[in-house]
Amino acid sequence: MAPMMDSPSSLWANRLRQNQGIRSLMEDLGQVTGHPDEILLGGGNPAHIPEAEAIFADCFRELASDPCLSALLGDYQAPIGNDRFRSLAAESLSPHLGAKLTKDNIAFFNGSQNAYSYLLNIHSGKMKDGSFKKILLPIVPEYIGYADQSIEADAFLATKPEVIPTGNHRFRYGLNKTDFDLSEIGCVALSRPTNPTGNILSNADIEWMEEKTKKQNLPLFIDLAYGNPFPNLIGSEEPIHYKEGRTLSLSFSKIGLPGVRLGIVVSNPDTIETLSSYAAVGNLAVGNLGVYMMEILFRKGILTNLAKNVLRPFYDKKRELAVSIFESEFQKRGVEYEIHEPMGGFFLWIRFPKLSVTNHKLYHLCKDKRLFIVSGHYFFPGLNSDFSHTQDCIRLTYCRPEEELARGAHILSEIVASHQAKSK
Helix, strand or coil: CCCCCCCCCCHHHHHHHCCCHHHHHHHHHHCCCCCCCCEECCCCCCCCCHHHHHHHHHHHHHHHCCCCHHHHHHCCCCCCCCHHHHHHHHHHHHHHHCCCCCHHHEEEECCHHHHHHHHHHHCCEECCCCCEEEEEECCCCCCCCCCCCCCCCCCEEECCCEEEEEECCEEEEECCCCCCCCCCEEEEEEECCCCCCCCCCCHHHHHHHHHHHHHCCCCEEEECCCCCCCCCCCCCCCCCCCCCCEEEEEECHHHCCCCCCCEEEECCHHHHHHHHHHHHHHCCCCCHHHHHHHHHHHHCCHHHHHHHHHHHHHHHHHHHHHHHHHHHHHHHCCCCCEEECCCCCCEEEEECCCECCCHHHHHHHHHHCCEECEEHHHHCCCCCCCCCHHHHEEEEECCCCHHHHHHHHHHHHHHHHCCECCCC
């Protein structure tokens, strides 16, 4: 019998089969066995916060007893949401985003990740005039989920960041304005706070970028999954507002609803119209559950108080605890380390400057001990220059319980201490 032949596949399919950071991360989350020794410091799950989950449970109870339940379960939405929900979102978000929004500025998606796959491909790859446009990441490391979004290969271009010491065992990345080159760019994308580092670019830096992008008529995409108006984990930095030239994306995942899969895009009507066509082809319709929950949360004005009085205090305290735990273990074992200033978000970005193995190898060494982390090498798509941080850094979530953080810090510090080079 003749051997079976591989079925034909596109270049895009071949790229998708390669080792993807986002697939590795999500498979780690999905393949958890529940073993008591597992330490899950790799994923992006929000913490389970009882006060928040009680609010969400109330939403479910209200929906279950509402006559709308039959429509929620049995009717399609429009591709980017029905007009009444989009109008409600526009009205509710306008005061928080500093603009007079209408439904024509709003699109709903099954998560902001889903929306970005469309936004990035609209403005990258081969253009009508025959040119090839790239996606500029103005500061890396940047979100692991962007890297494999583009249908075309080699669609990302990143600038090497400035590394700014900020104190003992502390640093932060700064915007490298010298290398900000837009000659082959179709759009500029960033997250604020940045996933994985928790970095928050200042409004002054963003306005400086906009001066450049507007001259080239380029859109600026700002991912606010961890930012304002909810969960609003932006420390002391100013919130981002909507204005022409910006496309903002918001997410319900980080308020504590990742399973609901609701993302909100705020943009100009022309972009929203194009996204509607993409959504009809790719999704048919946005899911109902998130949109109906959104209606309750917006109508009752719940999210502002939830972010201010529950989410921000919880994550601020959690971050301080995690930093204390990891620093104590590192210092106890003589680990050389640097932590990016954790200004916002859910994560610690840690550099080990004397690590004698790559961060990807460190990931596997930790996984052998049932400790899940994320290797930092995935977070630099489009960076074509040498930068030691691509091999030295890891990302950890601090959303897990204190006891789990402590066990993870103990194991990580032992492994790193045994794989430190005397010089590097």
